[in-house]
Amino acid sequence: MTTANAERKPGHPHRVVVVGGGFGGLLAVRGLRRAPVEVTLVDRNNYHLFQPLLYQVATGALAPGEIASPLRGILKRQDNARVVLAAVSEIDVERRRVLLDRSANEDQDIELEYDTLVVAAGASHAYFGHDEWQPLAPGMKTIEDAIEIRGRILTAFEAAELESDPERRQAWLTFVVVGAGPTGVEMAGQIAEIANDTLPRDFANVDPRSARILLIEAADRVLTSFPERLSARAFRSIERLGVTPVLDRSVVDLDDHSVTIQATDGERDERSGGEPSGRDTISAHTIIWAAGVRASGLAAALGEATGAAVDRAGRVSVGPDLTLPGHPELFAIGDMVEVHDADGRPQHLPGVAPTAMQEGRYVAKVIAGRLDGAEPEPFRYVDKGNVATIGRLKAVMDIKGVRLSGTIAWLGYLFIHLFYLIGLENRVLVFIRWIVSFVTRGRGSRLITGRRAEVGDRTPT
């Protein structure tokens, strides 16, 4: 058993370990750059991923490396920070140690001792009790996910091109996106643009414009986190792009060539009039999951170790200072937590990058302040607004009550995302890609790589 930071000199500075290099974790590390502490950032990947643009990788508009920055590069000039590439296997709250899973280093289990721990391990997909759907309907949280989805979308057009049976061909040309939150809407809009703008001249036997793109949503409107008026605008915009939004419907079954939906709620079903009621099975080979998230397993582990409540989405409850009950040295932030105010009421903060970033910055301030003997103010979330893009020149934006849609919202979306993207080189490259895509309606990064390089890999029944 080795303790990787045990060799430090006695009377060591305050040791902070941060788990997770997403928005929350990274901002916590950066916020401590002038504090008299020693920071260790642990992540299972060697890069920070700009998740909000992952859907553009999945649709070939951007390359994976353009939205990912190596953590060591980002923190190169922060002398009090170091990076460890490893998965966390366990947190020992009593002994204040983080156990790392690194079988590459042979029989050595490696532990990191901490004085303060910040856990920012994020969330992955929730399949609502149907984990067997995951390989059939991949979600979009990692670079590997995005490359897989990109391969499936492009492969579907290739398979349709060589399919002579019209019914089977239509199944290859049917794309189902489950969940009409920002990711689902963006994804469906991008698939429509691929079919209608990028590919039309590419195929000999198939007209990509005949693709059907269904956007399935259990609620009665798209983009439920936006005001109703913007939801309605987004609905019309996305319909005009060629997407068919299907509201009030939940997925009840799926396999590798079809998805079965049914009315979310019997009452609503009658209201929807002409739409098919009850069950409906759609033949489709490409199904993309954008319906729900589930907190990292570390949230439940922290709940168990500290007695904090864990909700149905797997999120652990933290107090107004973002610490776990009885453990002022133990912070948890971002998509894996539910923040409660001083009266114990859940805050229901949105699971978006700005929330995690504000929490990361806050935690850094609390840690640095404590070393000066300061008492922390409770965390206050500042709503920076909400923006989602639908397609070319189309987006919706809701910033402190100012509600915009159309070109201005779309430019705002692009600007905000470029601004938060880390690294000047990536900003320049993404900017060029966007300009080229806009002018040519092409997509520069349309590769089928990895296991999906050969169509034959996917055997439908």
Added chain:
Amino acid sequence: MTTANAERKPGHPHRVVVVGGGFGGLLAVRGLRRAPVEVTLVDRNNYHLFQPLLYQVATGALAPGEIASPLRGILKRQDNARVVLAAVSEIDVERRRVLLDRSANEDQDIELEYDTLVVAAGASHAYFGHDEWQPLAPGMKTIEDAIEIRGRILTAFEAAELESDPERRQAWLTFVVVGAGPTGVEMAGQIAEIANDTLPRDFANVDPRSARILLIEAADRVLTSFPERLSARAFRSIERLGVTPVLDRSVVDLDDHSVTIQATDGERDERSGGEPSGRDTISAHTIIWAAGVRASGLAAALGEATGAAVDRAGRVSVGPDLTLPGHPELFAIGDMVEVHDADGRPQHLPGVAPTAMQEGRYVAKVIAGRLDGAEPEPFRYVDKGNVATIGRLKAVMDIKGVRLSGTIAWLGYLFIHLFYLIGLENRVLVFIRWIVSFVTRGRGSRLITGRRAEVGDRTPT
């Protein structure tokens, strides 16, 4: 059994099928753009790969998409060409059909009928009878290979960072490149630059500059395809970069933590003086194979079907018009063939992009000419020269007897490679990457993705 192009109108135009979208195949298709023919390009990947820059992807300097262009995009405006994404399972020379392997399209086997066939299926690595070495010492022919090697190199530094045993740490910091042709030299030089220029400030416990980079070559000099004087220059340049070239040594054994070499030839062994003679086992986790190539299996299949000779590297013999004996309708070109002149003497053309491109262009001219009743001139290879880069501002170049090394050769190398890269967008992006890398000594695409994302995946003994 469906014949994908059987539905065409009777009295169809002359049907050309081209297998392989590399330099040779693509130039053959492009060369037929004004000919009264119907061209079908078959490739198992949906992109053309610019293999000469693959080593820059493997070392994080470029992103995969920047050196790959979708075939459908390239041929979008060529109305007489279509693209089929599939692997070729068999060529039926007698019935003039190409059989495709596409299990995605269910029980349908798909065949392509041809009047003329051009096979340009390239080559992969040769492990000289040790195919079991492939997973231990990956070569570099595909995007997947390059991403795998990139992950191994970066993971090795990460593993060293957490390794407390000095001997084991050194094994993680030892990189062995097998084969000192252009790819091996470029690769070794790039690893040296990563260790010395890109990473030094990135790690807390490890100094990347202590990395050992060995370049093993069975012959008595590096870059044997260049004149001796340039080989000697390249040797000195690469040594100065921090690479240790080990000449006159062959790999006789390897596993996942070591490589065993021995003197290629007993006589030479004595000459090498102070160097360890006989067997020598080096502890190293990262071994990269750049030692030999083997023609696509389609070469041997064509040899069997037509009676053409197949050499030890698996290449099939073609005549001076690049056709197989007795089959004027059947061309084979590029890395999978050995071209013979009218007197049956092998031409020993270099296995580089310009050779394949000239052959592709020639074949297109012959096919178009025949439709006008013209007799083809035999193929004449024009030596465009040879260039290899070693590192920052260092390259060697041999163009029609003009031998250059240093900065001018290096600029020539960059210019030539940008010029032959397909697609304006990729040219601009690669140009920006190169400028940024040159100024910052950084590498923009340093991601560990795919199966290698977690260090724990690789379990050394």
